[in-house]
Amino acid sequence: MRWPTYISITLVALVTGLLLTFQFRVSSRIEQGVPAGRAQELATELHQLDAEISRLQSEVSDLEAKLRQATKGQQQALAAMAGELTKAKIAAGLTAVSGPGIEITLDNPPLLLKTGRPASLYVIRDEDLLRIVNELRGAGAEAVSINGQRIVATSEIRFAAPFINVNLTRIVPPYHVLAIGKTDHLQAAVSIPGGVVEYLKDLGVRVEIQPHDKLTVPAYTGTRQHTYAKPVQSR
């Protein structure tokens, strides 16, 4: 055999090796397939994006209508701004709202049990209420209150000595959490197996969930001063 023959054989071997490697990789990818979870995640994201887009579209048309109105004259401009104010106030939690929703009642475990079993020493913690509120928000709650305190963007739910404070106001058990939104979604979100309600029930906390056709969530009553936050004027 001569020199060029060696070269050609080397090349052929190289190509074969590469092909084999690729082949193996592709085959193993096929066996794994596409993780079903990923496709599902994408589908969920898409669903939520679509919902947001439709909300944004209605917002745009609403603002456009207001803008047209505002250019007509002072009186109309006033009305348009008043409309915006009403909307902002609802979003800020400065207006009482009503609608369908659920009511969750939580109470500490009884101190004495008739059955003679040792009573649970568990007390509902601030974190428990925080988790419930977070679940409700995740399920699309539009307005939430605890014992008459509207939960706004800056509301805290926090232990202060033995009591829980919400909006710097002391609340005592039983805790009534009201949430307005799609009743089924809200109910499912909190009562999902392994969820927060099941966890609390295991600890002996008395939890009751009740759907309502019409609930009223009160307005935020505190006076909110913006001492530090100053508006940035739009560009």
Next chain:
Amino acid sequence: MRVTLKSYHFVLFLAGLAISLLLTFQFRITRDVVRSPAVQQKQALAEQVNQSRQERDALKKRVGELRAQLDRIAAGQQLGPLKEELDKARIEAGLMAVSGPGVEVTLNDSNLVIQPGENPNLYVLHDEDVLNVLNELRAAGAEALAINGQRLLATSEIRCVGPTILTNKSYRLTPPFVISAIGNQDNMINSLQMRGGIIEQLKFWGIQVAVRRVDNLTIPAYAGSIRFDYAAPVAAPADGQESPS
């Protein structure tokens, strides 16, 4: 020309055959992978998600522009008090960007080396940890909050999805999570760093927490829609909450 058949000719023939077979397979499989319903579906979904994201961002920009335009028209008229009230409500609702002194809290997963047999889940940052930090900041008087640039509203949830956090329903945030809060800096820093407080608890698990004082922090507005599908305003505030039946 006369070709003498030697043994290496045979070897070369075999190699050529193998290569052509492999090539054929290769092409078919690669094509099949791309064409298989699972992959196609995923690609189509990913494409749609990207498109929807773009559409959403464009709409968000439009909403912001329209609001600014409306404000400009109103500014020329005698709407002073109304505008002031509107600004206040908008800050509270998260519909207006604000700036002021504040703190930035950066959170990331634990950097501790996990011993075999230990539960790695304990060393990972959870949605509850983020919730607790936010709650602490609120209790310390934070006036506006954002996480990774997403303004937090009264309805914003914090939800773990794998290693990412989902907030405002359709915004996926990736670590490190940076929480910005405008308010009294000393109050906020002290309450986070209090003995037995949230930072001490997190540090126990090795979760990386860094608190930074920022003198001029800007928190963006939530540029989304504020439409409510279920909640309707009550004209005259009812007396407290509806009594449970």
